[in-house]
Amino acid sequence: MKNLGWSLGIGAALIPLAGTALAQNSETPPTQNEIVVAAQRSGVPMWTIYTDTGTVILVGEIRAVPESTAWFPDRLKEATGEADRVIIRSRPKISPGDVFRLIFRGGSFTKLPDKSVAADYLDLDQRARLAALETEYDKDYDRGSFLMTAFDLLARRLDFDDETLDDDATDIVRKAAKKADVPIERPVRFRGEDLLDNLAEAPPTSHIPCLEAAMTATEIGPDIIEKRGDDWRKFNIPAVMDNPLEVALGTCWPWADPELGEDIRATWVEMIEGAAASDGTTVAVVPLRVLAETDGVLDSLETRGFEIGGPLWR
Secondary structure (H helix, E strand, C coil): CHHHHHHHHHCCCEEECCCCCCCCCCCCCCCHHHHHHHHHCCCCCEEEEECCCEEEEEEEECCCCECCCCCCHHHHHHHHHCCCEEECCCCCECCHHHHHHHHHCHHHHHECHHHCCHHHCCCHHHHHHHHHHHHHHCCCCCCECHHHHHHHHHHHHCCCCCCECCCCHHHHHHHHHHHHCCCEECCCCCEHHHHHHHHHHCCHHHHHHHHHHHHHHHHHCCHHHHHHHHHHHCCCHHHHHHCHHHHHHHHCCCCCCHHHHHHHHHHHHHHHHHHHCCCEEEEEEEEHHHHHCCCCHHHHHHHCCCCEECCCCC
């Protein structure tokens, strides 16, 4: 259950603020440029969309930012407090009934089906790599689902989410918005039942790319964790996207699932287009991978004719 909860959680740049936000406790309201500058001074990658009615600030978020990555959350808080609205990710709806479903069907998530073993699905090279990792970490992955094996490699062997900052960009913006009474909008949440059904119906072979990417990241070792954070802070978006850890996180469920992945991307594009048509300033915190991947949100917005200012993403 812990692994599933972790997987639902993973599954990435600031969305510039739109328009002129009114400061509730200031005699002189900040201009939209002042809000954008405040957000930019936080030191995280962002893209700005200016429209006739305002500004949208897209914040490119990565999860599990290393403690060694220096950025300035207070400046993002300042910009958020002056915005007209914020958009942040939502979490899946997990009901008590979903928990019982997981208990009774747990084997379909954690084990390969019908007493099959890894060698029944992997080629010789893939199985040899997995065997080497089993030896190194004294683990037996032979019967485990490839998705759970990948999560174990990333979260426990590579330990990518250890020694990370307590709050990511979403947490910072959510808390600042609540404190300043700025409206918070979120994408429609997936039902836990739908997520569990989707995961249970996926054949083991669909998770092999995820396993391969997780093995590659784990084989390279922890240096890629700090490099990912450094490249994010330096706005080197192509390097972040090519980082083996980021590749692994984006290759695994739910991002790589054709149905769920498309729904996630389409929802973000729809919400950002809606913000661009609204008056005032919007701060949107979006997973960087969803923003900057090929045919991702930034590509889709550019195709729709939006002029996007910010770091190169491809």
